[in-house]
Amino acid sequence: MPAIDTDRFLRDLQELRRIGAYKTGVHRPTYSPQDMESRRWLMERMAEIGLEPSIDGIGNVHGRHKGAGPHLLAGSHIESQNHAGWLDGALGVVAGLALARAGLPVDVVAFADEEGHFEGGFLGSRSIIGDLTEEEIDRSRNRTDGTPLREALAAAGLAGKPRLQLETGRHKGFFEMHIEQGTQLEGAGLRAGVVTGIVAIWQWRILIEGMQDHAGGTTMAERRDAGLAAVRLLAMLDQEMPRACGERSTWTTGRIALDPGAPSIIPGRADILFQFRDVEMAVLERMERCLRACVQESNRRERSRATLTAVSKATPALCDPAMMAALDAAAQSIAPGAWQRMPSGAGHDAQYIARVMPVAMLFTPSIGGISHHWAEDTKEEDLALCMRILGDAAERYLKA
């Protein structure tokens, strides 16, 4: 078993937590000064360990192992959702550092914008596998404030830098440690989860256009109320999605923006962000047919017109059997009976890396399942335990 320094691992996590600290969590949106500070902090840690650090034109930080292979790749993302938790992403990156520090032949990576602050999302892991075009970078904007991605990259000092591509054949596999972001482990009294596959997120935008008008002068019969059409369509989806979904599917309306959003004005426009997730393509396709049918039915019934746009449609990723077997064996040796296999309901960088090499993920429990919120947390003893499992699994898989 490799000599994992779990104290140092926990200290690194606590140090990184101070960058962009917000209540007990962090606020490090992609390319913000806080995010860039965390990337510089990471490069210093990489250099200390003897890795060769670099940052590329999309913000990916890479620490290259200088010794002989076969190599592993390990990491995650380092930016956070707005006012969110300290471990989401950061945990996997710092776990990568701990593997390299233990002397394992590991390249460490922190991808950029897994959290999707910018249109497209997963910019870093998509860029490193050659899935992100210059044209998409030209088009993409910040989803919160509309800043063009090019401007954000320039402000972060990344304009003009080349984008790193993974070296074909260099890596035997990618390990990503991550918090569960749910309550399945906690609910079952378990301390580690070996991930079997990662759901795909199909993200949609529904734009409804009616006619902005005075809320008193316009009779109910005359109205083309885009907000009301939005409520009816979303209520229809609430009814119909259960008929189309799979056992573990999720679907979420993250935003409903009514324009202009004033008390006495009939909304002329409604802008909706809707997504669903599943591990099976067949289920995803069934849910898309359901969504399209509901939008079509809305357009038959309503006087406000709904338009559906696919924002992103990822492919579900299955984890590698040999890597899962290494994680199973490590978990059973270090935490006998206190672990399980489970799918990942959340999207992760590993789903893109899976297109070019075998991948596996290890989940730590999330206290109360809280995630994408500053109160997100995991017990330190669970973090340390999972770090030891990951180290053991990495060694087992390298020898396999």
Add this chain to the structure above:
Amino acid sequence: MPAIDTDRFLRDLQELRRIGAYKTGVHRPTYSPQDMESRRWLMERMAEIGLEPSIDGIGNVHGRHKGAGPHLLAGSHIESQNHAGWLDGALGVVAGLALARAGLPVDVVAFADEEGHFEGGFLGSRSIIGDLTEEEIDRSRNRTDGTPLREALAAAGLAGKPRLQLETGRHKGFFEMHIEQGTQLEGAGLRAGVVTGIVAIWQWRILIEGMQDHAGGTTMAERRDAGLAAVRLLAMLDQEMPRACGERSTWTTGRIALDPGAPSIIPGRADILFQFRDVEMAVLERMERCLRACVQESNRRERSRATLTAVSKATPALCDPAMMAALDAAAQSIAPGAWQRMPSGAGHDAQYIARVMPVAMLFTPSIGGISHHWAEDTKEEDLALCMRILGDAAERYLKA
């Protein structure tokens, strides 16, 4: 018939339109530099005519007639909704100027914040009748950006100024000319509307609190999705309100804000602005019972808790029979057969002034019924015609 200078009346309207011009409309939110410029412009016009101009501590502009009574009060508000029309409010103020310029014994008034940029709404007309307390001013905030009302008053140079109260017994009645903000006149091919009563607006805020969480890690069964609870409650209101409403009632959801409003986060909070309007107290009370029952039912069904708060509950106002008779006679003399009596679906300053004196309103047609939008408009010949009707009616009522 008094000598109304309709050319000058139209020129004044066009001049005022240039202050805060936005496309073919205006952007003059309450206490903005543009709003304050329009109030100064108005005081200059008042002084030219021989009225004694003043501005008070809530922004009401008043032009006092120096001669003998009995006096009339005439006016409306001068600020606009955001990026809205050039006539809404401004028309009634400039019509008051035209009455005074024709030599009628008229005090002219421009109230502040009829449009409700600040919580409470109708600040000016409520202040002038003694319905607005200092405590309410302390509490009120801008509904768009949260600026405290006190700060906005200070920035506009109004802090510390006394607030004007109407002089008991001075006025025989209040005339407010306004655009219809609907299509009833246009649809019937008519050019003027004599208003019979003004609906009351009952404005509500519904706050739904669930639990912000990750949209992938949290199963559908575990969620406390405040946005979904909002959609279900609003869909219930869409079903139930028609059973409680009157023939001419309206109800409107102006805003649905989901917090944090991101694609991959289950909303932890939904903030809804909901209002309904009617001329009959019995109907308003029935609609309130329906709303309360729906919120209660939502709390029985959902795991996110909904809280209902009354933001404002106005009293419907009926127009004065003698003033309406004067408007009827003037309309029949100047536009025979081209006018009708009608209720006002929108709220107006007159509904508060009606608590202390007789009131009446004259509606001009709205092209396409468009209102609270920069494209709002009325034909110049209709504006001029209604101005002559108002002049004739004011004289008839003063003699009655």
